[in-house]
Amino acid sequence: MLSFTENKDEIIKYLVSKGFLVSSDFFDKVKEEFDAEELCKKLESCNPKPFILSEKVFLSLKEKKDSEDNLNFEIISEEKEENRLLILKNYVEVNKKKEVMDFVDYFRARYNSLKNLLMNRPELQNATSINRILNKSDKDRVALIGIVRDKSTTKNGNLMITLEDLTGEIKVLVNKNKPELFESTKDILLDEVIGVLGANSEKIVFVNEILFPDVPVNNELKKLDREEYVVFTSDLHVGGKVFFENNFLKFISWLNGDYGGEEHKEIAKKVKYLFIGGDLVEGVGVYPNQDKDLIIQDIYDQYNKLTEYISKIRKDLKIITIGGNHDALRLSEPQPIVDKKIAPGLYELENVIFLTNPSMVNIFSRDGFPGFNILLYHGGSFPYISENVDSIRKNGRLDRPDLIMKYLLQRRHLAVSHTSTLYVPGNEDHLVIDRVPDFFISGHIHKTVVNNYRNVTLIGCGCWTDQTEDQEKRGIVPDPNRVILVNLQTREVKILNFED
Ligand SMILES: [Fe+2]
Known part of the structure; x- marks a missing residue:
């Protein structure tokens, strides 16, 4: 007791x-x-x-x-067995003063989680600890798992990575004469956890292959045995002058079955879940001089206005939402849920479920069917990843959230490097993607993009705001007024445009 x-x-x-x-x-x-x-x-x-x-x-x-x-x-959401919603991952804040050891524990926890994923690969099942490799005198083939501590180019143009595990650190060398391996190594960021297969020689490992935690190649494309739909959207930015109110209201009318052609109205009625990827409101004081971009200056009033919109949505449609960097939340991830005192009206709506950023839910599971795992992450690390990963920088940067999501899935971590996002250290790393999602949902960079990576549907949810000066400065060119509609029976994805 x-x-x-x-x-x-x-x-x-x-x-x-x-x-x-x-x-x-x-x-x-x-x-x-x-x-x-x-x-x-x-x-x-x-x-x-x-x-x-x-x-x-x-x-x-x-x-x-x-x-x-x-x-x-x-x-909530479980009144009908066939529409079951389970929350698989949601951060619980523990109030505790953070100390240096929390950072140590955090990276240890990350290393151990990702090492366990890597050890599912047959090639890494017998991975050797770094101190044992350092004590080897023979020129053996070795397999090891380490966290990337440093990466540099040698004077001969090869790539040298320093890897660390709980027993020590070692240098591994990727030769430029292995072009495919060399190219993929260029994308490696600090603090990733990777597996290496290579040949040990004089305290250096010459790399033959690099393995990432990744999504299994045989990941199944799950389909429901009946026609049900889900809709994904994000970044409403209610309270901003350039919020597309009329278009958003049209979207709500469509959800309620009151807008569009007959076929569209029929589909709308079959939407069971609406997911929102954060930035519900424009916020206050998010960037310098933001007040000139606001039509609603008070944060409480912004959430009241949002509640007004959300309360128009039919009550049998469940709305699952996380917060983002514009919401009334701390920036460090995992971000908790918006406080009841800030958005009391939203808490009164029984069809709204607040979750932390990131979080994972499962929908439509039942005996004999595992349901769909949906990973929600606002996308705080995306700008860093787009600038620092060689292949993404060269192939569209922030225009390609799908490439960013694919990269993060391969690493099975939402914010690979220490500086890629603000985070709360502790004895668990909540940004590890420990379960493979069926849908990976993001917002933040306001692009509407859908792609597929090993049967994971990657969704950049777009937004309901026009470009502000602040977005322009950050290199964000929005794709507003679009939502993503998914038929779970066929896994067919449609982008619906509600622009005037
Ligand atoms: Fe946003």
Whole structure:
């Protein structure tokens, strides 16, 4: 039995580890000593099992105490088994002062997670630790896994990488006479975790092949056995002068089945989930002199206006959203959810689910079908990746979020280098892509792009704002007023344009 007031963080972490997501109003009702283990047992015995713990769930549990009658929870997004929504990954903030050791733990956690993924590759199953390779005198073939500490060009024009693991560091050399390998090595960034196959010689490994954690080549393109749709969008920027209000309202009308041709209206009715990739509002003080770009100057009023729009959407359509760098949130990732005090109206809408940036959900799972994993990431690291990865810089930079997403999937990490985004260190690295998604959703750079990498659908969601001076300075040329519609039965993707 734990005191709730003293152990709130610990209790939340425990509940999340058991697969429950805790809504802030759940704990508004908790006043007494708290037995998290007992609570989980009760929840497990419920049919259907709730996964978002809200005030209503708490009240239902209270009822259970008094009677053993069957409970009928009002459960967000799980009222119909066939439309099941599960939250696979959502960050839980633990209030703790950060110290230098947290950075050490963070990179250790990253190394271990990605090493485990790499060790699924047969070539790396017997990878040797760096200190053992350094102690070898023979010129053996070796396999190792390390985090990239340094990368440089030698005077002969070859590439030299310093790799580090928990036992030491070693130099590995990629010869320019292996053109394919040499080209792909140019794209490697600091702090990536990679596998190396090569030949050991005098404390240097001559590289034959580099392996990335990556998506398995046999990753399946999952399809649903019935016609259901999902829609992806992002970067509304409500409150900005150049927010395309009329077009956004047209999109809402379409979602409600009130706009477009008959065929389109039929499809709209079959949309079960709407995903939003962050930047719900334009925000306040995001960049210097932003006030001249605002039509709504107050952040609370911006969220009130957003609530007005979102409340027009039919209530049987679930809306899953994360925040972005323009929302009223800290910039460090993972970004938590927008506080109830800032957007109280949105919290009252029962079809809206706030998740952290990044997060992962699963939809439409049932017996015999694993459902679709959807990875949501606003895209804070994208500008860095587009400038620093050789092949992306040469092939479109910020115009190609699909190339950026492919790159991050190969690395199985959302912000590969230490300086690619602001982050919160700790004993877990929440930016590791530990599960392969079926859909990887992003926003931030306002481009509407769809591509496929090993059966993962890569989606840059576009936006609902025209270009501001700030976007221009950052090299962002938006593709506004478009949404991505996916038929989950066929996996066919359509880009719908709501521009006047
Ligand atoms: Fe944005």
